[in-house]
């Protein structure tokens with residue numbers, strides 16, 4: 001909306017550094033990797049409130065994976081995990097909407113239309129995974145005047161990933177955050193080395209904040225990705 005309004009008002013002193021990502025291409029990349037151990041997904045409720053969940057249906061069918069659209073309250077998360085595990089135990093797959101008080105299948109169509117008028121898909125670099133085609137949004141050419149990457153010529157500026165970070169393996173369900181040699185020592189929420197330690201819902205940050213409540217790690221029959 002800010003870009004749209006800036007264009008409407010012909011502003012010349014406004015720009016954004018755009019790092020948007022699209023969830024479905026990343027899910028496909030994870031599920032098509034022969035190394036992945038992900039059995040099911042909790043789809044982020046706030047994303048689906050805008051985007052709906054119809055895009056997830058072919059993914060669930062193709063990879064025979066349960067995907068549960070889930071809210072963020074503690075009971076929502078418990079319910080989402082319960083529904084995912086119930087589907088896995090029954091050998092069922094498909095998309096289920098746990099967060100029906102905020103999410104519909106089609107989502108916020110007007111918001112989607114505006115997003116598509118302002119942005120277009122682009123390749124995006126995913127930490128620990130690499131570039132995934134059409135997994136991000138960049139400003140369309142008619143809005144490029146507001147693109148900070150172009151305007152300040154920082155398009156080739158890249159951040160070096162820490163060689164210690166195993167975020168890619170964590171996303172694939174192959175490792176736990178506590179398996180990382182930097183976890184809780186060189187990498188903390190105050191000084192994160194990787195994206196999963198940055199935001200409060202990141203897997204490493206969650207392990208850091210709540211891991212002291214865990215029993216000794218037990219092998220889990222299923223890995224469920226929360227994203």
Ligand code: SF4
Nearest residue numbers: 165166180187194204
């Ligand atoms: S603990 Fe830090 S360095 Fe290790 S995987 Fe998580 S984000 Fe990366």
